[in-house]
Amino acid sequence: MSYKSKPLPLTFECAATESKLFPSDTGNEIALCGRSNSGKSTLINALANQKNLAKTSNTPGRTQSINFFHLKNEEAKKIVDLPGFGYAKASKRDQNAWAKLILSYLKERTALTDLILIMDMRHPFQSKDQEFLSLCESLNLPIHLVLSKADKLNNKETQNTLKVVSKKMSDYPVIVDSLVFSANKKIGLETLLNKIKLLLEV
Numbered sequence: 547m548s549y550k551s552k553p554l555p556l557t558f559e560c561a562a563t564e565s566k567l568f569p570s571d572t573g574n575e576i577a578l579c580g581r582s583n584s585g586k587s588t589l590i591n592a593l594a595n596q597k598n599l600a601k602t603s604n605t606p607g608r609t610q611s612i613n614f615f616h617l618k619n620e621e622a623k624k625i626v627d628l629p630g631f632g633y634a635k636a637s638k639r640d641q642n643a644w645a646k647l648i649l650s651y652l653k654e655r656t657a658l659t660d661l662i663l664i665m666d667m668r669h670p671f672q673s674k675d676q677e678f679l680s681l682c683e684s685l686n687l688p689i690h691l692v693l694s695k696a697d698k699l700n701n702k703e704t705q706n707t708l709k710v711v712s713k714k715m716s717d718y719p720v721i722v723d724s725l726v727f728s729a730n731k732k733i734g735l736e737t738l739l740n741k742i743k744l745l746l747e748v
Contacts, residue, residue, distance in 0.1 A: 553595035555618035573622025580664035582630030585694040
């Protein structure tokens with residue numbers, strides 16, 4: 547495919563299962579977050595126009611570490627893939643470990659400037675999403691909402707969902723903006739690429 551805006555030249559840096567394994571806390575980074583199987587890894591691959599940069603799976607809970615990707619030749623500018631939250635089939639021990647890891651990253655990471663919260667457009671604002679939004683409000687972290695898997699809805703369903711989303715967004719001032727997205731159909735990809743480049747000052 548051709549891009550009006552060039553893909554992000556992302557390179558995998560590391561996978562951290564504890565905070566001491568995080569790379570240097572310098573520069574500027576954006577974190578992707580969302581419920582398990584919301585499409586975070588697929589979104590990263592779409593941004594980079596690579597099929598297997600981030601490992602994708604139909605099985606929720608695949609991402610169990612915080613995965614850091616940096617821009618080629620600009621290691622201080624990063625995209626960070628956080629473990630999905632709300633995977634009910636994971637053990638309580640694993641859920642608690644992931645939650646602790648995510649919280650330590652969100653609270654302590656000074657390079658973090660913005661979060662991209664991905665919600666499956668068919669099921670927006672689930673209870674776990676709202677819990678996460680409340681946490682971000684308490685930490686004063688700006689959220690850019692991406693409504694993924696838009697190709698799964700027809701036009702009427704999309705419009706009805708957007709009405710619901712717009713109403714719910716008013717409850718969370720921490721949400722800066724929202725975007726309809728589909729990796730399969732490339733819906734919203736150009737807009738998202740340009741937004742991320744602006745946030746990273748690329």
